[in-house]
Amino acid sequence: MSPFLAVVRRDLLIARRQGGGSLLAVAFFVVVAALFPFAVGADPISLRQVAPGVIWVSALLATLLSLDRLFQADFEDGSLDVLALSPQPLFFTVLAKVLAHWLVVGLPLVIASPLVGVLLNLPVEAFPVLVAATLIGTPALSLVGAIGAALTAGIRRGGVLVPLLVLPLYIPTLIFGVAATADPAHAAEPLMLLGAVSLVSLVLAPLASAAALRLALE
Amino acid sequence: MSGWHRFANPTRFSRLSARILPWALALTIVLFAAGLYLALVGSPPDARQKDTVRIMYIHVPAAWMALSTYVLMAIFSGMGFIWKHPLADIAAKNCAPVGAGFTLLALITGALWGAPMWGTWWEWGDARLTSFxxxxFLYLGYIALWQVFEDPEKAARAAAxxxxxxxxxxxxxxxxxQWWNTLHQPASVFRRGGPTIDPAMLWPLFIMLAAFEAYFVSVLLLRIRAEVAEWRVRALQMMQAEA
Structure with missing residues (x-):
């Protein structure tokens, strides 16, 4: 097995055996989204208007909440040192860990998003676009989030800092994701831009995260 | 780039900055005096915006400085990250609070200008105000990241x-x-085919811009000198403690 797949497999195993990883993020996602009708009011029309934004902000926060699992535990028990010593470049190790994180947190959010759409009275024709947009956009959330997680990996209680570092960088993903979901008839352009954000993050985020991790491991 | 390394020597920096600083401070005072007079008294009110246009003489230079300070901070960060020059790290660190100040000033003046023009203090439809x-927030995150590390060398590289x-x-x-929404008037100073602002307003604007630049250089040099001095004091204390 290639070292890349080995890291993915290891992280998936840990997530499964520790339990609660996927379930926790999805539960948070649904609960936050379900708070909004109480805050905004039960009027179906106003709910329909805010639904795309609520879904995306909830997905953003659910991802944010799970970021401390990305490197912190491996840093504390020393397995990150071992991973960094392997002949595989740290870039690919980070990419593998982010892929595992997306499979554990991002993909369940994609699957759960139609459910939240139903709760918030999202129009039926928007559902395929919502799934497509979350599928394209959530990898960017995991990738950019990895930068914040890596920068704070070596700091005690660094997790408090992550939202301040990461949320401003999430804004393009939020804008394009909401734009696609809110206007399914003209979703092609925002979806392509969302894809561009994810692709650029795919190249740059592991680079920055690997540099930050090397710093934490010194 | 190797020519730059000459300035990385703290002693040479202290000597050079001591020579530049009085001139920069004097220039700041003179330019602000001239610029503020021209902007508030000497220039004509706008035909449409009346006296509200005078906010622009503060807002535009502050916004320009907010952005260029971030770029400069990133350049210093890159230099510090690549060549491990402590002086570049200190320069980047001390750009941040000044740049955050400029950004806040641009935001406040933008809101003050928006109140009579748009009827609201904050207009989310305005792409530039929202970007600022x-x-x-990016400045705040950068400053916060410096705070949480105990080892300044690590802090410098993480922040970089x-x-x-x-x-x-x-x-x-x-x-x-911008794609999301745009409501602001298009950029009119550096537009292709020459500026569309009347020269009577353009001159005060440029003088204010120069005043902001001079202020930035003075404050940045002062801050770096203070931090270098702090280092020396600490190093001397360590030597004394060891002796």
Missing amino acids: LILF ILALVGLINIPVIHFSV
Whole structure:
């Protein structure tokens, strides 16, 4: 097995055996989204208007909440040192860990998003676009989030800092994701831009995260 | 780039900055006096915006400085990250609070200008104002990251990574916000085919811009000198403790 797949497999195993990883993020996602009708009011029309934004902000926060699992535990028990010593470049190790994180947190959010759409009275024709947009956009959330997680990996209680570092960088993903979901008839352009954000993050985020991790491991 | 390394020597920096600083301070005072007089008294009110246009003489230079300070901070961060020059790290660190101040000033003056023009203090439909709010958050994150590390060398490198990531993100964020919604008047100073602002207003604007630049140089030099001095004091104390 290639070292890349080995890291993915290891992280998936840990997530499964520790339990609660996927379930926790999805539960948070649904609960936050379900708070909004109480805050905004039960009027179906106003709910329909805010639904795309609520879904995306909830997905953003659910991802944010799970970021401390990305490197912190491996840093504390020393397995990150071992991973960094392997002949595989740290870039690919980070990419593998982010892929595992997306499979554990991002993909369940994609699957759960139609459910939240139903709760918030999202129009039926928007559902395929919502799934497509979350599928394209959530990898960017995991990738950019990895930068914040890596920068704070070596700091005690660094997790408090992550939202301040990461949320401003999430804004393009939020804008394009909401734009696609809110206007399914003209979703092609925002979806392509969302894809561009994810692709650029795919190249740059592991680079920055690997540099930050090397710093934490010194 | 190797020519730059001459300035990385703290002793040479102290000597050079001591010579520049009085001139920069004098220039700041003279330019602000001239610029403020021209902007508030000497220039004509706008035909449409009346005296509200005078906010622009503060707002535009502050916004310009907010952005260029971030770029400069990222350049210093890159130099510190690549060549491990402590002086570049200190320069980047001390750019941040000044730049955050400029951003806040641009936001406040933008809101003050928006109140009579748009009828609201804050207009989310305005792409530039919104981008600057995000720029302010980026500055805050950078400053906070410096605070949480105990080892200044590690802090410098972590902050440098964040600054460079932010530098790549600023155009992306600005584009996305602009794409999202635009309500502001199009940029009119550096438009192709020459500026469309009347020269009577353009001159005070440029003098104010120069005043902001001079102020920035003075404050940055002062801050770096203070931090270098702090280092020396600490090093001397350590030597005394060891002796």
